[in-house]
Amino acid sequence: MSTKTLQTWPEPVISVQTLSESGVNTIPNRYIKPMHDRPDALADDTLTAIPVVNLSHIFSDDSSVRGDTMRMIDKACREWGFFQVVDHGVSHELMGRMLGSWREFFKLPVEVKQVHANSPATYEGYGSRVGVEKEAVLDWCDYFYLHFYPRSVRDPSKWPSLPASCRWVIKSAVSIISIQPLELAEKLIDALDREVLAEYGEALADLSGRLMTIFSSNLGLTQGYLLEAFGERSACLRANFYPKCPQPNLTLGLSPHSDPGGLTLLLADPTVAGLQIRKGNNWVTVRPLPNAFIVNLGDQIQLLSNGIYRSVEHRTTVHSEHERISIAFFYNPEGDALVQPANELVTDQRPARYPAMTFNEYRSFIRCKGLRGKSQVESLKLPNQLRSTSLT
Numbered sequence: 001m002s003t004k005t006l007q008t009w010p011e012p013v014i015s016v017q018t019l020s021e022s023g024v025n026t027i028p029n030r031y032i033k034p035m036h037d038r039p040d041a042l043a044d045d046t047l048t049a050i051p052v053v054n055l056s057h058i059f060s061d062d063s064s065v066r067g068d069t070m071r072m073i074d075k076a077c078r079e080w081g082f083f084q085v086v087d088h089g090v091s092h093e094l095m096g097r098m099l100g101s102w103r104e105f106f107k108l109p110v111e112v113k114q115v116h117a118n119s120p121a122t123y124e125g126y127g128s129r130v131g132v133e134k135e136a137v138l139d140w141c142d143y144f145y146l147h148f149y150p151r152s153v154r155d156p157s158k159w160p161s162l163p164a165s166c167r168w169v170i171k172s173a174v175s176i177i178s179i180q181p182l183e184l185a186e187k188l189i190d191a192l193d194r195e196v197l198a199e200y201g202e203a204l205a206d207l208s209g210r211l212m213t214i215f216s217s218n219l220g221l222t223q224g225y226l227l228e229a230f231g232e233r234s235a236c237l238r239a240n241f242y243p244k245c246p247q248p249n250l251t252l253g254l255s256p257h258s259d260p261g262g263l264t265l266l267l268a269d270p271t272v273a274g275l276q277i278r279k280g281n282n283w284v285t286v287r288p289l290p291n292a293f294i295v296n297l298g299d300q301i302q303l304l305s306n307g308i309y310r311s312v313e314h315r316t317t318v319h320s321e322h323e324r325i326s327i328a329f330f331y332n333p334e335g336d337a338l339v340q341p342a343n344e345l346v347t348d349q350r351p352a353r354y355p356a357m358t359f360n361e362y363r364s365f366i367r368c369k370g371l372r373g374k375s376q377v378e379s380l381k382l383p384n385q386l387r388s389t390s391l392t
């Protein structure tokens with residue numbers, strides 16, 4: 001892929017919210033999925049309780065409680081690739097503020113959000129598509145994407161708020177004179193507080209690190225193995241907004257995909273379901289618990305664990321009566337880290353299933369082609385693995 005391909009979107013981008021609010025009764029063709037990808041195909045709408053882990057039990061004084069919790073996580077990783085964590089140590093108040101702030105942000109007029117419009121070069125900012133293929137079928141979702149780590153790529157000026165130094169000046173001005181631009185400015189200031197964002201990023205990176213040490217131990221590796229293999233801390237966030245859709249049966253909020261990175265911590269609106277996970281030949285709908293994070297394994301854990309743990313395809317549905325919001329925190333290897341199956345997990349019976357590749361190389365696929373199920377990780381299987389792994 002040439003760098004030029006990733007400089008601009010192939011067609012003008014229209015926010016989904018604009019379409020939704022225009023009052024159309026039918027959705028444009030470019031959002032209509034082929035029959036086999038529509039939400040009704042193979043889906044089970046009953047809310048499913050995926051495994052729930054009380055993470056504080058990892059620190060229990062009782063070694064049997066600690067052991068049971070470790071085993072529960074291992075089982076969830078092997079059987080689901082997804083689980084929810086409660087009592088995870090992240091402040092519920094901070095989680096509530098994040099959901100509230102992003103809700104407010106997406107309520108802002110589109111012109112204000114467009115100030116942060118993103119490009120496929122870094123994806124950072126406000127956007128409505130993933131992938132640069134011309135005439136691709138699009139998803140019913142707007143989002144805001146931003147980088148937290150490594151700190152060298154963190155650019156809070158791209159985050160949706162104003163620098164603290166300007167806040168009080170504008171706030172006091174707004175309280176005296178009420179005119180349109182200042183009203184907008186005030187809304188923007190209140191929409192997201194960069195300090196909340198930074199605090200959230202720190203808390204979730206810490207939680208991800210703890211989970212990585214648990215995964216390492218459960219895989220029989222040294223506790224720090226996965227963290228070391230990932231290199232410098234690297235993480236980004238995607239706030240997803242799914243506007244109301246007049247024909248939810250014809251489209252998807254996000255197309256099926258596995259996450260390209262390490263692990264994802266999803267904070268989902270507990271009042272509106274929408275996340276579906278592939279389980280065998282079915283799609284099951286997750287029941288999100290209040291104050292929980294939905295944890296899922298990404299492709300890099302599949303590669304490092306030599307396929308013992310697997311990333312799992314998921315997608316989202318949309319509604320005609322409700323909008324929905326979710327905040328996905330992606331914990332990734334550093335861009336230049338060479339990711340390959342851990343030596344300890346390569347044996348004569350289980351030879352290396354995947355070649356070594358840097359994460360930057362890996363993620364350029366999704367950035368170019370958009371969300372394509374598990375096609376990338378499956379396409380990487382080494383030739384001697386194709387026959388044996390097709391059985392798993």
Ligand SMILES: O=C(O)CCC(=O)C(=O)O
Nearest residue numbers: 238240268275316326328
């Ligand atoms: O909105 C959701 O429930 C899932 C979001 C997701 O899969 C993503 O952002 O990659």
